[in-house]
Amino acid sequence: MEEHNKLQPEFRVLVLLASIGFFMQALDTTIIFTALPAIAESLNENPLDIHGVVIGYVLAVAGGIPLSGWLADKFGLRNTYFAAILIFTAASLGCGFSHNLNQLIGFRILQGFGGALLMPVARLSLLKIVPRTQFVSAISTMNISGLIGPLIGPALGGWIVKSTTWHWVFWVNVPIGLIGLFFTLKVMPNIIEEKVKPFDLSGFILLLITMVGIVLGIEMASSPEFSTSLIISLLVASICAALTYAYHAHLHEQALFRADLFKNRLFTIGILGNLFARLGGNSLPFLLPLMLQIGFGIEPLMAGLMMTPLVLGSLFSKPITRPIIQSLGYRRFLIINSVLVGLCIASFSLTSIETPIWFRALHFFIFGILNSLQFVAMNSLTLSELSAQQASSGNSFLSIIMMLSMSVGIALAGTLLNVFMDVYAHSASIDAFHSTLLCLGAINIITAFIFSKISNRSE
Structure with missing residues (x-):
């Protein structure tokens, strides 16, 4: 039976192809963090902006x-997977050739759209083509590539900046993408569904307005270039779009995410918890390399290597997550762990240039464990009581919330950092970083209140 479940040779190239897309998307999310100061210097921009x-x-x-x-x-x-890789690769090329910040952001948005298609379509291709008996093996193999990307991303970004120029942080995707394009044409069948329901374009636009309005409103809050009325208008438009979508989801059968999805109490609590509890954890891979380089003067390669224990901590947590949750129950575990993650985020404010490397590595490792435990517990709680009909829609909405929380978290961290830079009159950048970390840690601790609403029967 075990031999039967192993991945057969005819599916290995397809799994390798899916892994290429997964790897490209996972790598690109993290490789840029250590390169931001070098990019800012090259484009004559403030690295904090x-x-x-x-x-x-x-x-x-x-x-x-x-x-x-x-x-x-x-x-x-x-066709879709080929287009995804093509968009991602072409946008990566464009990022490297950008001459100013606006061009770079424009190509990054295009790259992100390609990345949005890579992982879901790669997973869908395995689901539709690989036999059920070998599906777990195929997904596990593909997931390894998703772990390698974040593991090597920060250090690779630092090494590229030190050895060549920041442009290669994006151009490294080009040869990988060309290989992916070739194999897509060779090994992936173009399976098309006969009956496809109409796409909910109006709901999609409302969701986009909601997400863009929130993130832009927060990001603009610390910039004197933008008026208070514009910022308030963006946030109000975002709230109005969200409320309109709630009404739309209640009325329309073809809505992207039906209103009855949120009648599940655990799902709603899990979504709210994911949104707020990820703000600090998702912003730290952005914030810490900046603090190490700008605040402490550590070179990019070393700053990237220092982030590796964070990912190793995440890997270390995988086998212990289920036993801990089973022992404590979701409610007790998420309350305790939310506080621990918040305290750990805040404790980064106690570090200084004199902090020994071994202690910093241990600190990052512990945070990686706690953060990964939090994410896995929140995800499994959110989806735990959904019906088979709701599972796909619920999982997609959770994925959107995870990405939205990352966007909001980084925007919030950047805004807080700029506000504290003004408070300290740019004379004490370390204090600005430390104050930002304290605020993000406090948000995570407060999030424990959301998880306290989990009923005891879910223990």
């Missing part, structure tokens, strides 16, 4: 997720 390069990418990923499954069903797996 270019987080739009990250936010634009992540927000585009969030926005493109609802489209991925529909495009694959409508135009076929091979």
Whole structure:
């Protein structure tokens, strides 16, 4: 039986192809963090003001997720996956050739849209082609590539900046993408669904307005270039779009995410918890390399290597997550762990240039464990009581919330950082970083209140 479940040779190339897309998307999310100061210097920008390069990418990923499954069903797996890799690769080339910040952000948004299609369509191709008996093995193999990307991304970004120029942080995707394009044409069948329901374009636009309005409103809050009325208008438009979508989801059968999805109490609590509890954890891979380089004067390669224990901590947590949750129950575990993650985020404010490397590595490792435990517990709680009919829609909405939370978290971290820079009159950048970390840690601790609403029967 075990031999029967192993991945057969005829499916290995397809799994390798899916892994290429997964790897490209996972790598590109993290490789840029250590390169931001070098990019800012090259483009004559303040390194604290270019987080739009990250936010634009992540927000585009969030926005493109609802489209991925529909495009694959409508135009076929091979055509959609080929287009995804082509867009991602061409946009990566454009990022490297950008001469100013606006060009770079524009190509990053295009790159993010390609990235939004890569992972869902790769997973869908395995689901539709690989036999059920070998599906778990195929997904596990593909997931390894998704872990390698974040593991090597920060250090690779630092090494590229030190050895060549920041442009290669994006151009490294080009040869990988060309290989992916070749194999897509060779091995992936173009499976098209006969009946595809109409795409909910109006709901999609409302969701985009909601996400873009929130993120832009927060990002603009610390910039004197934008008026208070514009910022308030964006946030109000975002709230109005969200309320309109709630009404739309209640009335329309073809809505992307039906209103009855949120009648499930655990799903609603899990979504709210994911949104707020990820703000700090998702912003730290952006914030910490900046603090190490700008605040402590550590070179990019070393700053990238210092982020590796964070990913190793995440890997270490995988086998212990289920036993801990089973022992404590979701409610107790998420309350305790939310506080621990918040305290750990805040404790980064106690570090200084004199902090020994071994202690910093241990600190990052512990945070990686706690953060991964939090994410896995929140995800499994959110989806735990959904019906088979709701599972796909619920999982897609959760994926959007995860990306939205990352965008908001980085925008919030950048805004807080700029506000505290003004408070300290740019004379104490370390204090600005430390104050930002304290605020983000406090948000995570407060999030424990959301998880306290989990009923005891879910223990």
